[in-house]
Amino acid sequence: MEYRRIGRSGLKASVIGLGCNNFGRRIGYEASAPVVHKALDLGITFFDTADRYGDDGASEQYLGKALGTRRKDVVLATKFGYRMGEGPYGLGASRRYINDAVEASLKRLGTDWIDLYQLHRPDPQTPIEETLEALSDLVQAGKLRYFGSSNLAAWQLVDAHWTARSRNLTAFVSAQNRYSLLDRDLEREFVPAAVRHGIGVIPYSPLENGLLTGKYKRGTTPPEGTRLGNSTELGDGMLTDANFDKVEVAERFARERNHSLVDLALGWLASQPHVSSVIAGATKPAQVEENVAAGEWRLSQTDLEELDAQIAAA
């Protein structure tokens, strides 16, 4: 397992992380614990959850419980900002809310500190100065070690960075955004902006809800119980001819190199120097193994260019 620095910070994490958004939603504690244990055994040190994953913070609870005493050996990353309670104080990025949210997460996780606390989405109702000041204070207080952003636009990322810098506050070390072989929009503005300021990119949905596992086939109904099969809205947006064209090219490209489509989807992200850790979800221990194996592949410069050319022609 490769361990990489998150951006320019001193914090290191495994290049493949475990996405815990399934805990408490698609799988119960009995199934979540073995996934966490397998990840630990395979050297994964980056565990990504959020206060809103699972019902009533179930994902944080299961993760904390499953880690147990091994918590000290990992990077615990969670998020705040989406609605968790009723009324005006039940969401956001105000100092008022953040101080409540962090206590609630610490309690659910059963830990004294969070390694990477992430703003789940921009909050247009709160000045970024206020958010950064509140988070910096929590770092000083020892409740957080680092904090990161998620779902910010490129200009907001740069703006937040300079705001922190001009006020001597702690800055976001990372940016968690949607990024995959099928959705490379991030490369247009976001990646150059993150590189400019040494902010580590943490891609989510690297397998595009399973589309990049190859389990969905063109012209056939999605299998029962799969994510794109259960949601017509998701399915219609993703299971398009244009996406299948790309998936087929990617699948062939991977095969020719004795790899699977999943290997390519995760290995391609791990081959990007601006990527700190790739968040891959799992509902079974076997998937964790698959993800870890995939994350070992580093595509050569020639391969990366060849793949770009083939996808562009698709």
Add this chain to the structure above:
Amino acid sequence: MEYRRIGRSGLKASVIGLGCNNFGLRIDRKASLAVVHRALDLGLTFFDTADRYGGGGRSEKFLGEALGARRRDVVIATKFGNPLGDTPFATGASRRYIIQAVEASLTRLGTDWIDLYQLHRPNPQTPIEETLEALNDLIRAGKIRYIESSNFAAWQLVDAHWTARERGLAAFISAQNRYSLLDRDLEREFVPAASQHGIGVIPYSPLEDGFLTGKYKRDKRPTKGTRLAAWDAVREAVLTDANFDKLAILETFANERNHSLAELALGWLASQPQVATVIAGATKPSQVAKNVAAGNWRLSPADLEELDAQLATR
């Protein structure tokens, strides 16, 4: 004619500007002079050119000559940074180049100062600090009054703003980028970023190379002598079925309100609060008059919403 502040600066300009990129390219000196004189008579005060327009600096020369003694009544905006030749010192945004470029533009324009000096495109080979420092020095020296960016990404705009702010340098007061009813990509990241920092947006190609005048028809080859007839690549990108579909909606919308398509294209931009001035080109005095008339239309919030709704249903 409405005169608006450019961003948060104290500089005001007519909301419709004259784009001088045709001077020396599609029209000669005599025709250029006639266009400028009509613009002056109609109250236009924003004249936008570039060292590169017209070849051999002809656009700047024709503009300077045409303005004559009325130069002091207008805002002259010109640009540097696109290649003027093949040598290493014939392009860029280095201090070395900028000082040479400003002198050359001043000579061609026949003036002692440039009101708004624009970096034509980002230069990845020069730190933005160096560019801003050189431009700041030129402001102190009285050779230029204000500075603007062009073709920046949203994050670069924010980065430049903070860089200037941190060092006490003059910042870009405006940003000239492609923006029209057909190409609203700027609204995604750029307009919010500009708005956050009080930077005026100056759209170019508001008529999309004439497409938004309605002179091109579906399934008909562009008329000889029109711009899109000359540019195969642009033609293929612009004369698409999707664009003709949008065009039909726009034309109906405008006609229902007793306006022309071109009036909608310019009036819609002039109705955006973040827009400082809309650069509209002309090859004949009558086109200037048309542009000015179009720029008088302010769409009501209800009309703006209705138009968005109609475009969304397409």
